[in-house]
Amino acid sequence: MAEGSDGPLPLPYSESELQDALGSEWKALLTQGYRWMLFGRLMDNRFLGLQRQGRIGFYGPATGHEALNVGCALALAPEDWVFPGLREQLLALVRGMNLQGYVHHLFGDGMDPSLGRQMPCHPTAASVGYVSMASTVGTQIVQAAGSGYAQALRGKGGITVAFFGDGATSTSDFHAGMNMASVFNCPVLFICANNQWAISVPVSKQTAVTELAKKAKAYGMPGERIDGTDFVRVLSTLRSARKQLSAGKGPVMVEAVVYRMNPHSSSDDPTRYLPPGYLREARAHDPLARLEALGDRLGLLTPEEKERMRKEIEDEFRKAIAEAEVAPPPSPDSLFRDTLKESVWPLTEERDTFDRDQGGHFP
Amino acid sequence: MSEATDVPKEIMVRGFRLMVLGRTADERGVNLQRQGRIGFYVPMNGQEAAQVGCGLALEEKDWIVPAYREIGVALSRGIPLKTLFDQFYGNSSDVLKGRQMPCHYGYRDYRYVTASSPVGTQIILAAGLAQASVYRGEKVVSVPFFGDGATSSSDFHAGMNFAGVYNLPVLFFCQNNGWAISLPREKQTRSSSLAEKAEAYGFRGVQVDGNDFSAVYKVVRDARAQALAGKGPTLIEAVTFRMGPHSTSDDPTRYRKQETVASWKAKDPIEHLREQLLAKGWITEEGIEQVQEEAKREVQSAIDAAEKAPPPEPTTLFDDVFRDRPKLLEEQRSEFMELLKEGVLRP
Amino acid sequence: MTDITLIQGVNQALKVAMAKDPDVVVLGEDVGVNGGVFRATDGLYKEFGEKRVLDTPLSENGIIGMAIGMALQGLKPVAEIQFMDFIYPAFDQIVSEAAKFRYRSGGEFPAHVVIRTPYGGGIKGGLYHSQSTEQLFTSTPGLKVVIPSTPADAKGLLLSAIFDEDPVIFLEPKRIYRTSTGEVPEGDVRVPFGKARTVKEGADVSVFAYGAMVPQSLQAANVVEKMGIHAEVIDLRTLVPLDVDAIVASVEKTGRAVIVHEAPKFSGFGAELSATISERCLYSLKAPVLRVTGYDTPFPYALENLYLPSVDRIARGIERTASTS
Numbered sequence A: 001m002a003e004g005s006d007g008p009l010p011l012p013y014s015e016s017e018l019q020d021a022l023g024s025e026w027k028a029l030l031t032q033g034y035r036w037m038l039f040g041r042l043m044d045n046r047f048l049g050l051q052r053q054g055r056i057g058f059y060g061p062a063t064g065h066e067a068l069n070v071g072c073a074l075a076l077a078p079e080d081w082v083f084p085g086l087r088e089q090l091l092a093l094v095r096g097m098n099l100q101g102y103v104h105h106l107f108g109d110g111m112d113p114s115l116g117r118q119m120p121c122h123p124t125a126a127s128v129g130y131v132s133m134a135s136t137v138g139t140q141i142v143q144a145a146g147s148g149y150a151q152a153l154r155g156k157g158g159i160t161v162a163f164f165g166d167g168a169t170s171t172s173d174f175h176a177g178m179n180m181a182s183v184f185n186c187p188v189l190f191i192c193a194n195n196q197w198a199i200s201v202p203v204s205k206q207t208a209v210t211e212l213a214k215k216a217k218a219y220g221m222p223g224e225r226i227d228g229t230d231f232v233r234v235l236s237t238l239r240s241a242r243k244q245l246s247a248g249k250g251p252v253m254v255e256a257v258v259y260r261m262n263p264h265s266s267s268d269d270p271t272r273y274l275p276p277g278y279l280r281e282a283r284a285h286d287p288l289a290r291l292e293a294l295g296d297r298l299g300l301l302t303p304e305e306k307e308r309m310r311k312e313i314e315d316e317f318r319k320a321i322a323e324a325e326v327a328p329p330p331s332p333d334s335l336f337r338d339t340l341k342e343s344v345w346p347l348t349e350e351r352d353t354f355d356r357d358q359g360g361h362f363p
Numbered sequence B: 001m002s003e004a005t006d007v008p009k010e011i012m013v014r015g016f017r018l019m020v021l022g023r024t025a026d027e028r029g030v031n032l033q034r035q036g037r038i039g040f041y042v043p044m045n046g047q048e049a050a051q052v053g054c055g056l057a058l059e060e061k062d063w064i065v066p067a068y069r070e071i072g073v074a075l076s077r078g079i080p081l082k083t084l085f086d087q088f089y090g091n092s093s094d095v096l097k098g099r100q101m102p103c104h105y106g107y108r109d110y111r112y113v114t115a116s117s118p119v120g121t122q123i124i125l126a127a128g129l130a131q132a133s134v135y136r137g138e139k140v141v142s143v144p145f146f147g148d149g150a151t152s153s154s155d156f157h158a159g160m161n162f163a164g165v166y167n168l169p170v171l172f173f174c175q176n177n178g179w180a181i182s183l184p185r186e187k188q189t190r191s192s193s194l195a196e197k198a199e200a201y202g203f204r205g206v207q208v209d210g211n212d213f214s215a216v217y218k219v220v221r222d223a224r225a226q227a228l229a230g231k232g233p234t235l236i237e238a239v240t241f242r243m244g245p246h247s248t249s250d251d252p253t254r255y256r257k258q259e260t261v262a263s264w265k266a267k268d269p270i271e272h273l274r275e276q277l278l279a280k281g282w283i284t285e286e287g288i289e290q291v292q293e294e295a296k297r298e299v300q301s302a303i304d305a306a307e308k309a310p311p312p313e314p315t316t317l318f319d320d321v322f323r324d325r326p327k328l329l330e331e332q333r334s335e336f337m338e339l340l341k342e343g344v345l346r347p
Numbered sequence C: 001m002t003d004i005t006l007i008q009g010v011n012q013a014l015k016v017a018m019a020k021d022p023d024v025v026v027l028g029e030d031v032g033v034n035g036g037v038f039r040a041t042d043g044l045y046k047e048f049g050e051k052r053v054l055d056t057p058l059s060e061n062g063i064i065g066m067a068i069g070m071a072l073q074g075l076k077p078v079a080e081i082q083f084m085d086f087i088y089p090a091f092d093q094i095v096s097e098a099a100k101f102r103y104r105s106g107g108e109f110p111a112h113v114v115i116r117t118p119y120g121g122g123i124k125g126g127l128y129h130s131q132s133t134e135q136l137f138t139s140t141p142g143l144k145v146v147i148p149s150t151p152a153d154a155k156g157l158l159l160s161a162i163f164d165e166d167p168v169i170f171l172e173p174k175r176i177y178r179t180s181t182g183e184v185p186e187g188d189v190r191v192p193f194g195k196a197r198t199v200k201e202g203a204d205v206s207v208f209a210y211g212a213m214v215p216q217s218l219q220a221a222n223v224v225e226k227m228g229i230h231a232e233v234i235d236l237r238t239l240v241p242l243d244v245d246a247i248v249a250s251v252e253k254t255g256r257a258v259i260v261h262e263a264p265k266f267s268g269f270g271a272e273l274s275a276t277i278s279e280r281c282l283y284s285l286k287a288p289v290l291r292v293t294g295y296d297t298p299f300p301y302a303l304e305n306l307y308l309p310s311v312d313r314i315a316r317g318i319e320r321t322a323s324t325s
């Protein structure tokens, strides 16, 4: 960063370096990446706003994680699976999760694919290999090992990605997942989105090791630490990691250092704990601004094109929100579905009683 | 090994005596189970140097947080044989009132925390004990004992991490005995050593020949000094070998070759120390014989005493659930006593 | 047909399922080369290889988490937890993950795992090789809880569990692993969930039991028979789903109920049964429902035989219930 300036840290790639890192279609990738990152940024702004207005109940922004989400999505193949941590919704959208369905989910209405059963920002998207997430930190990490094992056993290709935060490295399922995947040589890409905070706990108090990637060594696994706000670095690193994984060379851990530019969630007040200067440093690492500056330097998009993109995206949101706001709430009947494949007593009876008390409308 | 000279004669000789005593007790423990005189036993055969070397390197006030295989540590701490055999018999003299399977013991007076069976749980407890010692200004370390298998447990992860974050005086003492029941060390984890797992938590890890008494002693002394100097925890991997079955319920011929066992026989820790002592002239052949005879006698008298004690009083079943018995439990106890009186229940 | 043991029933079910369906995989501590510490998985490693029979590191959350990930991909994992007492590191994966995946994903991601684990006392296993904590799982919606007491049920229920589509906690009464013997049908013969088994018919008192308490209760019923009390012994077989109809029918017939389990009484599964009986059969009841259970203490070692419901203690309970008017 230039002395005293508040601008983004430059991404100092030359055209030939970009060509080396991303291949011949580097221009298209940067443009595509930029559009999706902008999409993510606008989405966070929009929905955090809706939460503040009381129109949705909760929101978990991923501002600052955009390069990681988008870069990862573009590095993966359709047959890959993703076990998200807390902030990978944008990745699911890039992979093709239906935006309208996601917005229904944020509203928790009857059109939500998970029928309004989870808090906002916990989507499910089987069609794009995006696994339903729990709020419980870390549990997905070990499940990813099993998923990768199954993919390898079936031999039909595909890898599994486990996403998690810096805080999650302290969980037992991190320990188990890393160990299992390594012992059984599972094609799992462990991505630690190290945004340096677990709610109010800085990573320096999360663990005594300074680089989380070093934890991979404890499992005999390669670990690499990268700047997760550098879209180019993210995309090229994850692409080659994926190649290694699909060649059956065993799991890999990538620690992507990012900045959490927004509160932990809509319920959090970071002014209570963020040290002075953090947000300034975060802004210098704003992945969107960094990529935009690179694009500007290379003349990839004109201001008009960028403006048009922004409008298109805002329109998408406007439409989706309008539709969600008139969607009916989940049917009471759905309360009683999906606990087991076939409902059993006493739930069957509880459902009947509920229905009788409500006047008997259930199918 | 020249380093051995650094360990004082007195410690070396004591170590030898304890290792012989430990092995003698251990062999009897297995036999008693085979004869149906006790219900279960977990042998430590082969791990004497690791256990006694570490045990003697600690000070009386240091906290020991053991697993189920640590008779060598228990003896080093000075826990009497009779106390241990009472526990194996689960009799009325057993401090634990016959509540636990053999080899799962603990004694507050000795700062030897009561062991449980779930693998790994003690590791994080040691971090808590250490935190308390630091808070109180006590100059002691806490030492969890665990195996290679336990490094996969979640409490290993938590214990190591917490000790690292709070820079606690904990010596994580891992006896890598090659096996977690039937799972060999290589299949437990892909890390090239267990000691290097410490790097994931930002502190030191050292690997030591666990069959070399003085090497273990020195590594532990050193780690202890560092911990008390505020330099944080150390993970110590003592490489050793479980010569016997996992427990008396286990049949190791199902999963490991006799040759492997035989190759470790050549590295017997007691033999190794014995030769060192003889070479230095710190003990004589007669002295050794005497140590062995004494050990046999001591073990025999502990067994004799334990065998004489009756089983625990039936109503002790209802003690120590809480400090005081709640009403419903009191009721159950009364009913129980009635059933005993009527002969429906027979001790 | 020749008689086999309960644990052989488990073993046969695994072999039949694995031979039939390549998606069935087995994982756990010591289940491979060693064939399981109780030998439930004996021979599987040889027959099906290390890719389908995984000797795992010592990590219960690892085992269950792995199994869930496999299940999400469509495999049918059968995980073994060496003793139920060691299941707790995996509690989070079972309760917050396996049990909730289907519901939380609107049905998109069912996590069908079978978790087999030996449970219960009677082998001098002390606190950590003896517990019965089935109620922790029966009170978690989204899990099925199955407990066989005969070789045929062990095999038939386990086959049903493996080919079910929901997570199943399959509790094996280790005390009767080798003492419960009987004939077992060849091949893939399944025992349906939710159907209790009447072990002995009787008109005077209904005795509800499961697992190792079934043979104990049957013996107790034979004891009281000599006093002229005809007890009906019912093996619940699956706690979730529960065969409520069989329970109600029996209590309506006898008007008296005794519930037997090893787990402590307070908040045990017997409390659920007792509440159900009082909700549905109050007007048929001629005596208070009685529970004969383990005591509300941790599981002891030396005094185990006094802790577990003995034949005499159960008989006394039946007698008392039969004579209350």
Ligand SMILES: Cc1ncc(C[n+]2csc(CCOP(=O)(O)OP(=O)(O)O)c2C)c(N)n1
Binding pocket: A085, A086, A087, A135, A136, A137, A138, A164, A165, A166, A167, A168, A169, A195, A197, A198, A199, A260, A264
């Ligand atoms: C097991 C568990 N413990 C605590 C919480 C509460 N919690 C939610 S998010 C969070 C911090 C997570 O930090 P990190 O893993 O770094 O992810 P980030 O939020 O920074 O993306 C905590 C403590 C939880 N959800 N689950």
Ligand SMILES: Cc1ncc(C[n+]2csc(CCOP(=O)(O)OP(=O)(O)O)c2C)c(N)n1
Binding pocket: B069, B117, B118, B119, B120, B146, B147, B148, B149, B150, B151, B177, B179, B180, B181, B242, B246, C029, C058, C060, C082, C086, C089
């Ligand atoms: C949580 C848990 N899982 C499984 C077991 C069963 N078990 C008892 S000891 C053991 C192996 C332990 O190996 P290791 O940690 O190397 O110690 P060692 O027995 O070799 O001393 C296993 C799997 C247990 N006691 N606790």
Ligand SMILES: [Mg+2]
Binding pocket: A165, A166, A167, A193, A194, A195, A196, A197, A198, A199
């Ligand atoms: Mg974080």
Ligand SMILES: [Mg+2]
Binding pocket: B147, B148, B149, B175, B176, B177, B178, B179, B180, B181
């Ligand atoms: Mg071991």
